[in-house]
Amino acid sequence: MDIDLILRVYPFFLEAALVTIELSILTALLGLTCGAFGAAARLSRLAVLRWIAAAYVSVFRGTPALIQIFILYFGGPQIGIQLDSFAAGTIALGVNIGAYMTETIRGAIVSVDKGQTEAARTLGMSRSETMRKIILPQAARMMIRPLGVNINALIKGTALVAPISVIELTYTAQRFIGSTYKPFEMFFLSGLLYMVIIYVVGQGINWLDRRAQIV
């Protein structure tokens, strides 16, 4: 292990870690938004909406995220969508993870006991009131842990924007491997930073989950 080299290059990796964090946050927000709308559509009374959401989930879960990123970044200009690599990576990853989150959120909502809906409706609540006041609060508690799994996958998934040259952790490792020919040192730095990010986020999710269970 070449410690001198590590000490020389680590500031670049810290900077790259910030890009990875930024990407993760934006992707998670976009993914949650897509997931919430997707789940609402999947559970809608309108068949068209259900059908569109099912197609969204099937297509985005059925093809590689890397290809989705390439289609948007390299193929986008052909249909008039010109995005820089960071924006293209964020949007493609966010919409991709949104498909997984759609299923997670839908699963949590569906798993709330049917009697809850029936009781609320019997008490005279409207469909949307029942959803907002009875079902969603219970479902929200159940979905924290599985959504945490999605977010963990998402953080590692941000590495996929390295091939379109977003200067995040994986791209930075790759670049320094090319110039120093010391892959283990570079892997060590990048890997360590990924693990720190994932650990911190994991602790945050555990904390949220614990609080949600107490309430």
Added chain:
Amino acid sequence: MGLDFSVVPSYFGLLLMGAGWTVAITICAGILSFVGGIVFAVIALYSHWTLRLPVRAFVWLFMGTPLLLQLFLIYFGLIQVGIDLPAFLAGVIGLGLHFAVYNSELIQVSILAVDKGQYEGARTLGLSRGQTLRRVVIPQAVHAVIPPMGNNMIALLKDSALVSVIGVMELTLAAQQAISRTYRPFEFYLAAAFCYYIINLALEAGLRRLERRIAASR
């Protein structure tokens, strides 16, 4: 530049060849991840700590870092210690080990879920520890683990696209080659996505059949 899908058919052979390699990688890495998953799980549950500790460190490392970085390490990193693997082999090993780690977690849970009485019964009948695991416990655990492991196989199929980055000539790289000659990224990446989707549907159908057969054999 608008869209023109009429260029795609002339590269049909190239894409088909790429799809063939994608299937080959998925099968090879899938087998490795299955066997590796069982080995890791048994080590994690039953072995001496001198063996258990390095495996746990390995699992922790592979779960906490991106697959792409792992592929880089295996393909570019091992040269540093004198191991020069061909890209295909590096890709299969990287994907196989990555998913072996996830499979191992699933198998551990299902081994622990096998009734303890089964283990005790087998030992009482005179089977050795190894025999009990191989003939009684693991077969039952593997049954329970087929559906979630099927999900891992589907993830593996899609993640096989990543080995294009280390130069394995599979579907994604085949599409890139067609693009470098035609400058039509949208059409060819879409065609590649379509191929992945079809392979994915076939794999899902196969897994469903397998699950039904297992359910029936019980």
